[in-house]
Amino acid sequence: xxxxxxxxxxxxxxxxxxxxxxxxxxxxxxxxxxxxxxxxxxxxxxxxxxxxxxxxxxxxxxxxxxxxxxxxxxxxxxxxxxxxxxxxxxxxxxxxxxxxxxxxxxxxxxxxxxxxxxxxxxxxxxxxxxxxxxxxxxxxxxxxxxxxxxxxxxxxxxxxxxxxxxxxxxxxxxxxxxxxxxxxxxxxxxxxxxxxxxxxxxxxxxxxxxxxxxxxxxxxxxxxxxxxxxxxxxxxxxxxxxxxxxxxxxxxxxxxxxxxxxxxxxxxxxxxxxxxxxxxxxxxxxxxxxxxxxxxxxx
Amino acid sequence: xxxxxxxxxxxxxxxxxxxxxxxxxxxxxxxxxxxxxxxxxxxxxxxxxxxxxxxxxxxxxxxxxxxxxxxxxxxxxxxxxxxxxxxxxxxxxxxxxxxxxxxxxxxxxxxxxxxxxxxxxxxxxxxxxxxxxxxxxxxxxxxxxxxxxxxxxxxxxxxxxxxxxxxxxxxxxxxxxxxxxxxxxxxxxxxxxxxxxxxxxxxxxxxxxxxxxxxxxxxxxxxxxxxxxxxxxxxxxxxxxxxxxxxxxxxxxxxxxxxxxxxxxxxxxxxxxxxxxxxxxxxxxxxxxxxxxxxxxxxxxxxxxxxxxxxxxxxxxxxxxxxxxxxxxxxxxxxxxxxxxxxxxxxxxxxxxxxxxxxxxxxxxxxxxxxxxxxxxxxxxxxxxxxxxxxxxxxxxxxxxxxxxxxxxxxxxxxxxxxxxxxxxxxxxxxxxxxxxxxxxxxxxxxxxxxxxxxxxxxxxxxxxxxxxxxxx
Numbered sequence: 001x002x003x004x005x006x007x008x009x010x011x012x013x014x015x016x017x018x019x020x021x022x023x024x025x026x027x028x029x030x031x032x033x034x035x036x037x038x039x040x041x042x043x044x045x046x047x048x049x050x051x052x053x054x055x056x057x058x059x060x061x062x063x064x065x066x067x068x069x070x071x072x073x074x075x076x077x078x079x080x081x082x083x084x085x086x087x088x089x090x091x092x093x094x095x096x097x098x099x100x101x102x103x104x105x106x107x108x109x110x111x112x113x114x115x116x117x118x119x120x121x122x123x124x125x126x127x128x129x130x131x132x133x134x135x136x137x138x139x140x141x142x143x144x145x146x147x148x149x150x151x152x153x154x155x156x157x158x159x160x161x162x163x164x165x166x167x168x169x170x171x172x173x174x175x176x177x178x179x180x181x182x183x184x185x186x187x188x189x190x191x192x193x194x195x196x197x198x199x200x201x202x203x204x205x206x207x208x209x210x211x212x213x214x215x216x217x218x219x220x221x222x223x224x225x226x227x228x229x230x231x232x233x234x235x236x237x238x239x240x241x242x243x244x245x246x247x248x249x250x251x252x253x254x255x256x257x258x259x260x261x262x263x264x265x266x267x268x269x270x271x272x273x274x275x276x277x278x279x280x281x282x283x284x285x286x287x288x289x290x291x292x293x294x295x296x297x298x299x
Numbered sequence: 300x301x302x303x304x305x306x307x308x309x310x311x312x313x314x315x316x317x318x319x320x321x322x323x324x325x326x327x328x329x330x331x332x333x334x335x336x337x338x339x340x341x342x343x344x345x346x347x348x349x350x351x352x353x354x355x356x357x358x359x360x361x362x363x364x365x366x367x368x369x370x371x372x373x374x375x376x377x378x379x380x381x382x383x384x385x386x387x388x389x390x391x392x393x394x395x396x397x398x399x400x401x402x403x404x405x406x407x408x409x410x411x412x413x414x415x416x417x418x419x420x421x422x423x424x425x426x427x428x429x430x431x432x433x434x435x436x437x438x439x440x441x442x443x444x445x446x447x448x449x450x451x452x453x454x455x456x457x458x459x460x461x462x463x464x465x466x467x468x469x470x471x472x473x474x475x476x477x478x479x480x481x482x483x484x485x486x487x488x489x490x491x492x493x494x495x496x497x498x499x500x501x502x503x504x505x506x507x508x509x510x511x512x513x514x515x516x517x518x519x520x521x522x523x524x525x526x527x528x529x530x531x532x533x534x535x536x537x538x539x540x541x542x543x544x545x546x547x548x549x550x551x552x553x554x555x556x557x558x559x560x561x562x563x564x565x566x567x568x569x570x571x572x573x574x575x576x577x578x579x580x581x582x583x584x585x586x587x588x589x590x591x592x593x594x595x596x597x598x599x600x601x602x603x604x605x606x607x608x609x610x611x612x613x614x615x616x617x618x619x620x621x622x623x624x625x626x627x628x629x630x631x632x633x634x635x636x637x638x639x640x641x642x643x644x645x646x647x648x649x650x651x652x653x654x655x656x657x658x659x660x661x662x663x664x665x666x667x668x669x670x671x672x673x674x675x676x677x678x679x680x681x682x683x684x685x686x687x688x689x690x691x692x693x694x695x696x697x698x699x700x701x702x703x704x705x706x707x708x709x710x711x712x713x714x715x716x717x718x719x720x721x722x723x724x725x726x727x728x729x730x731x732x733x734x735x736x737x738x739x740x741x742x743x744x745x746x747x748x749x750x751x752x753x754x755x756x757x758x759x760x761x762x763x764x765x766x767x768x769x770x771x772x
């Protein structure tokens with residue numbers, strides 16, 4: 001009993017004990033599934049049997065046009081969401097941080113509300129808004145300016161708009177909050193010093209705010225890349241299922257779901273998952289290296 | 300001692316936070332899959348609110364055999380609970396207690412499949428949606444209990460073509476159906492009467508050409524206004540193609556043994572017929588792809604289309620989403636290409652299975668067949684769930700089919716079961732096998748859009764589809 005007690009109170013053991021819950025969850029819910037997914041991706045998994053087939057699933061992926069389209073769709077979505085969801089939230093954060101805006105609390109709350117709404121509900125609402133029928137909001141707006149109803153969700157570029165509107169509606173508030181917390185950590189003295197040196201608002205934004213917001217920006221960029229590549233639910237709800245005309249709304253995760261769940265081909269679905277992981281890793285690591293995230297660690 | 304208490308408390312808190320983490324992860328996961336409409340095969344469940352969270356209830360005799368049952372539609376479980384009570388009353392020596400769990404669609408099928416593959420954890424009884432049948436049936440009788448013996452007392456009255464749809468590749472019956480899902484033609488008779496047409500005109504329709512001519516007559520009568528059509532063709536569903544295949548007795552899946560072939564004469568004929576109607580301004584493309592979505596309901600409510608083929612279960616869409624249409628609509632059998640052909644096909648559905656892991660597979664099978672095939676059960680299915688039941692002996696039973704208190708009998712101009720009884724021997728089957736999701740997906744995503752939205756020729760579009768499907772086989 002005494003020995004056990006001394007182990008628990010030991011200065012050396014304590015840190016490990018406290019880290020253990022994380023390590024265990026990490027191993028059970030991350031490392032194990034990862035290894036298992038990789039192993040499964042080299043198998044042909046039938047209902048009652050499974051056999052190793054080496055890299056045949058990956059070879060099939062190379063020839064799979066639908067998969068290529070899903071990758072292209074996800075990439076496009078990821079790039080466009082990053083292009084929209086970093087500058088605008090940054091701008092809103094700066095505005096909300098400044099003296100121009102009244103009723104800041106209300107604005108913050110309003111902007112954050114969409115993130116709390118279930119995508120299932122908002123996706124359905126957006127589907128109804130973008131319906132090709134003339135009673136959909138978007139077609140009502142078109143009718144107001146005298147244009148005929150449009151088949152929004154059957155055409156590539158307009159469906160992309162619908163997805164981006166949904167995404168921006170949902171995440172702008174969250175990203176704005178990130179940037180606002182980043183802004184709070186910037187020393188106000190720097191702006192005073194800047195104004196003494198005669199810098200105008202734009203110069204202060206350009207040479208003080210943006211560089212000092214970099215850690216926040218990198219964080220937001222990293223999660224946006226991952227979120228963009230792994231998008232599924234938005235498209236699933238917008239087309240009321242995983243099937244969209246000519247697969248214009250199919251994403252990598254949508255394809256994984258289609259293969260794994262709808263067609264019960266787990267081996268192939270795992271290969272899709274592994275490719276998604278590798279892609280996300282490559283992009284994020286490149287981005288982090290370019291942004292000098294790893295250099296700092298070395299210092 | 301105090302420190303020890305404190306550390307225990309902290310460890311407890313950590314453990315608790317871990318568990319909460321799991322719970323919220325599970326919650327988002329279940330949120331991810333509220334599909335009722337899978338791979339183009341209409342689920343019958345659209346009208347019933349799908350369970351958003353797990354709903355668990357235990358019903359029946361606590362001293363009886365205990366069983367587990369899963370469904371993805373809460374109303375189904377309510378139905379089984381009702382039948383369980385009747386079963387226990389009638390079989391005091393074989394009573395059952397069942398714990399019913401309602402899961403979201405994808406979760407439930409995934410859990411069932413995993414537990415069947417793993418050999419443990421499967422429920423005694425489980426609902427399986429038509430689109431998932433090929434996955435769940437893969438293990439045949441190593442996974443599932445054949446129902447052939449249990450359904451023997453009722454089999455003679457059941458519609459064989461529907462039972463066939465739930466047979467395994469070994470010819471054994473593994474699933475018990477809820478409904479036929481027979482396709483019929485829905486007509487807005489009120490709108491047609493305004494245009495000077497009558498029920499007699501509809502009843503005179505035999506072939507698709509007659510039907511198209513009637514459409515032309517209707518449109519001419521109302522002066523061919525913009526935005527008004529006779530019918531709408533689907534790009535997001537294959538109902539029309541299924542009807543055509545049933546008419547010619549063909550099946551693009553090729554059944555269990557053969558290769559899939561979408562370039563069938565029946566399919567080509569129907570696609571060409573639809574494309575011609577589009578070109579002639581008799582038909583439009585269904586808004587948002589098919590009539591079973593909000594825009595489709597609105598299109599019907601606005602009387603933009605006045606005739607369309609759909610399965611019998613679409614009746615519930617009228618009562619749920621278009622109550623204003625009460626008294627307007629008339630149901631008739633679908634036209635055929637050549638006189639004497641089958642005119643209907645069973646679409647969608649839920650086949651309930653008994654697993655081999657059940658505590659008493661025979662008892663479970665007996666209960667299931669009692670619930671879903673006996674006249675008592677079929678009565679409850681029609682009254683509570685509103686499905687066209689598979690027990691054909693009831694179709695001509697006056698008390699059952701002509702009950703004027705029934706909401707569907709009140710809603711439509713004629714008795715739905717009269718139509719069903721008149722086509723009893725003309726209902727075909729298109730199999731759902733492992734290639735089916737691929738075919739449906741390619742047709743609904745690409746081929747039908749190419750033909751009806753982009754005007755691609757039927758032959759080219761189907762040839763492209765065939766190539767893509769062959770790659771998957």
